[in-house]
Amino acid sequence: MDTFRVMRQDDNGNRFPVADGLARDEAERLAAEFEARGHKQLYWVEPTARPMEATGSVGGIGAAADGQDATALGDPADPGATGASGTANRIVVGGALIHGGRVLAARRSAPAEVAGRWEFPGGKAEPGETEPQALERELLEELGVRARALQRLPGAWLVRPGLELRLWVAELLSGEPRPLEDHDELRWLGPGELADVDWIDHDRAVLPDLARLLDPARQSPA
Numbered sequence: 001m002d003t004f005r006v007m008r009q010d011d012n013g014n015r016f017p018v019a020d021g022l023a024r025d026e027a028e029r030l031a032a033e034f035e036a037r038g039h040k041q042l043y044w045v046e047p048t049a050r051p052m053e054a055t056g057s058v059g060g061i062g063a064a065a066d067g068q069d070a071t072a073l074g075d076p077a078d079p080g081a082t083g084a085s086g087t088a089n090r091i092v093v094g095g096a097l098i099h100g101g102r103v104l105a106a107r108r109s110a111p112a113e114v115a116g117r118w119e120f121p122g123g124k125a126e127p128g129e130t131e132p133q134a135l136e137r138e139l140l141e142e143l144g145v146r147a148r149a150l151q152r153l154p155g156a157w158l159v160r161p162g163l164e165l166r167l168w169v170a171e172l173l174s175g176e177p178r179p180l181e182d183h184d185e186l187r188w189l190g191p192g193e194l195a196d197v198d199w200i201d202h203d204r205a206v207l208p209d210l211a212r213l214l215d216p217a218r219q220s221p222a
């Protein structure tokens with residue numbers, strides 16, 4: 001079974017685990033309890049790193065994948081990167097939403113630098129939100145669907161100074177995705193179709209992992 005840990009970031013931007021080896025709901029309850037104590041510290045929940053994540057082997061949905069590229073920020077087990085100033089990066093969470101053996105790609109309508117290119121829907125985590133909470137909220141706002149974040153894909157990418165992208169696999173629980181915000185087109189892609197759209201560069205890094213998650217027999221994305 002996957003286990004989760006509660007991470008803490010102190011006032012100086014240092015991040016470290018405060019509890020480990022928990023079930024996800026237990027970890028989220030604990031993080032909320034710490035957060036409610038009201039001291040100026042941030043708590044969040046993330047999957048416990050497993051040795052498999054470091055080597056990049058992928059077994060299927062529920063297993064973690066390896067997906068770093070030249071701009072990746074480092075070890076996926078790392079609790080989080082800090083910027084050059086020593087302050088923590090703000091996190092953008094993108095969700096590879098999976099349903100019926102396909103993954104949803106969304107075409108951005110703005111801003112100009114990325115308009116027309118495809119991404120995993122998501123957005124910036126608000127202070128105090130865990131990454132799964134942020135992703136599930138963004139998927140509801142942007143697509144009108146309920147979804148559940150399952151696992152983080154290894155890798156982290158600097159979108160711009162101070163803004164760090166992390167990608168998660170999520171499952172569709174209910175609803176039909178519609179491009180309500182930030183996107184003008186959606187496409188469900190099977191494992192052999194992942195290269196059919198013009199992805200934002202960072203997002204390409206996880207395509208091989210996704211192809212294997214969608215179809216464990218596959219060795220390459222397209």
Ligand SMILES: Nc1nc2c([nH]c(=O)n2[C@H]2C[C@H](O)[C@@H](COP(=O)(O)OP(=O)(O)OP(=O)(O)O)O2)c(=O)[nH]1
Pocket residue numbers: 092093094095114119120121122123124125159165182200202203
């Ligand atoms: N959501 C998302 N953003 C991505 C991906 N890949 C990537 O480079 N980005 C970049 C594009 C944007 O510059 C930034 C995310 O900003 P966003 O506009 O989605 O965040 P948001 O919805 O919270 O926006 P806002 O509150 O600032 O309006 O990250 C991806 O797969 N998903």
